[in-house]
Amino acid sequence: MTYYSLNKQAPDVSFQEAVVKGLAPDKGLYFPNEINALPQHFFDNIENLDNNTIAFEAIAPFVGNEIPEQDLKQIVKEVLSFDFPVEKVEDNISALELYHGPTMAFKDVGARFMARCLGYFNKDKANQENVTVLVATSGDTGGAVASGFLGVEGVDVVILYPSGKVSDIQEKQLTTLGQNIVALEVDGTFDDCQAMVKTAFLDEAYKGKRTLTSANSINIARWLPQMFYFFFAYKALKSNGKKLVFSVPSGNYGNICAGMMAQRLGLPVHHFVTATNANNIVPEYLETGNYHTKQSVQTISNAMDVGDPSNFIRIQELHDNDISALRQNLSGYSYSDVETTKAIHHLYESANYIADPHGAIGYLALKAYLKDNTDVHGVFLETAHPIKFLPVMPKSISDNIPMPRQIEAVLHKEKQSIKMSNYEQLKTYLLS
Numbered sequence: 001m002t003y004y005s006l007n008k009q010a011p012d013v014s015f016q017e018a019v020v021k022g023l024a025p026d027k028g029l030y031f032p033n034e035i036n037a038l039p040q041h042f043f044d045n046i047e048n049l050d051n052n053t054i055a056f057e058a059i060a061p062f063v064g065n066e067i068p069e070q071d072l073k074q075i076v077k078e079v080l081s082f083d084f085p086v087e088k089v090e091d092n093i094s095a096l097e098l099y100h101g102p103t104m105a106f107k108d109v110g111a112r113f114m115a116r117c118l119g120y121f122n123k124d125k126a127n128q129e130n131v132t133v134l135v136a137t138s139g140d141t142g143g144a145v146a147s148g149f150l151g152v153e154g155v156d157v158v159i160l161y162p163s164g165k166v167s168d169i170q171e172k173q174l175t176t177l178g179q180n181i182v183a184l185e186v187d188g189t190f191d192d193c194q195a196m197v198k199t200a201f202l203d204e205a206y207k208g209k210r211t212l213t214s215a216n217s218i219n220i221a222r223w224l225p226q227m228f229y230f231f232f233a234y235k236a237l238k239s240n241g242k243k244l245v246f247s248v249p250s251g252n253y254g255n256i257c258a259g260m261m262a263q264r265l266g267l268p269v270h271h272f273v274t275a276t277n278a279n280n281i282v283p284e285y286l287e288t289g290n291y292h293t294k295q296s297v298q299t300i301s302n303a304m305d306v307g308d309p310s311n312f313i314r315i316q317e318l319h320d321n322d323i324s325a326l327r328q329n330l331s332g333y334s335y336s337d338v339e340t341t342k343a344i345h346h347l348y349e350s351a352n353y354i355a356d357p358h359g360a361i362g363y364l365a366l367k368a369y370l371k372d373n374t375d376v377h378g379v380f381l382e383t384a385h386p387i388k389f390l391p392v393m394p395k396s397i398s399d400n401i402p403m404p405r406q407i408e409a410v411l412h413k414e415k416q417s418i419k420m421s422n423y424e425q426l427k428t429y430l431l432s
């Protein structure tokens with residue numbers, strides 16, 4: 001498989017090159033040159049396939065022969081070493097829980113897959129210069145990347161996070177691991193962190209000194225494996241015979257875009273719903289036709305506090321850059337913090353379900369869509385465990401959340417971070 005840059009000013013590359021580079025030299029995101037639907041019998045027979053087989057079949061065409069079948073199967077197996085339960089919430093609504101992995105967010109899947117691919121490509125180059133994964137996080141990416149890459153040989157990880165704007169648990173998850181993981185605590189917002197990372201990728205100063213790559217969802221090895229659990233949800237719900245709608249809490253739009261890629265592989269998805277907070281760039285675009293990026297606003301669903309969603313361009317490519325085609329396949333809704341908290345209470349009281357703020361927004365958007373669209377089954381993605389958002393969860397509910405062992409394990413470790421406030425300081429650090 002080869003990949004092209006969406007800016008169309010850079011040469012096509014292999015899977016390996018796209019994974020190692022992250023972003024194309026023309027600053028474009030990479031996109032596969034070919035997307036072929038899986039055979040019909042795959043879907044007819046999916047209930048008889050295990051998750052590892054389903055995931056392997058979905059990802060194999062995108063990797064091509066660059067990782068041998070047995071190695072890719074082993075990678076998939078290691079990535080998927082936890083459950084993806086589909087929980088019934090209402091008669092026609094289920095939650096797809098993506099938080100049973102090591103850092104309790106869906107990003108574990110993409111981060112673990114990417115780490116293992118990079119590890120595979122680096123395995124014969126022990127004496128060459130290390131690859132440095134440089135990543136900005138608004139909360140969950142950092143922990144998932146830190147955990148996914150911990151101990152991977154030949155890879156250093158540098159994580160930038162906005163000081164005081166991630167939860168204590170999230171901060172512990174990315175600042176306590178040590179080894180090949182370094183956390184930089186930035187005096188600024190997520191957008192500032194993201195801007196520093198982008199500047200570094202464009203700076204020629206690292207040539208021959210450090211190979212920089214990204215582990216944000218712009219990287220195809222983080223983005224594409226997120227297709228897996230859309231297939232798993234279909235498998236779990238296939239027997240009810242209803243058309244399937246996914247509501248995806250969205251920030252950088254990598255997760256929902258992976259769902260759309262699964263749809264292109266033939267997965268029968270009737271419609272997508274994007275659910276977001278006050279950072280409503282995409283719902284506004286769907287409504288008005290005007291795409292305006294903005295400064296991000298801080299909310300209680302902070303993993304979606306993104307003012308310039310990086311993967312939206314891939315979604316447009318998947319819909320031939322045609323807004324009417326996109327509107328056919330995607331609806332968008334945004335909610336305030338007050339509405340989010342109300343939904344958390346409602347889910348707890350009416351369905352005994354504890355949702356995190358992102359999942360609660362997914363639920364609200366799904367409800368809005370279902371109002372005019374009956375006779376479908378809706379699935380909202382529960383993208384992180386509510387324990388990760390303790391400070392913003394209603395106390396009467398958070399008191400009833402048992403502490404998961406993955407979280408307990410990091411709470412007592414000591415935070416280690418390097419404080420930073422601008423790009424020059426980052427550059428000095430990376431060149432030292």
Ligand SMILES: *Cc1c(COP(=O)(O)O)cnc(C)c1O
Nearest residue numbers: 140251252253254255303383384
């Ligand atoms: C990252 C994240 C999101 C947003 O996912 P995108 O792929 O960036 O759209 C939503 N919820 C949680 C909990 C996250 O960590």
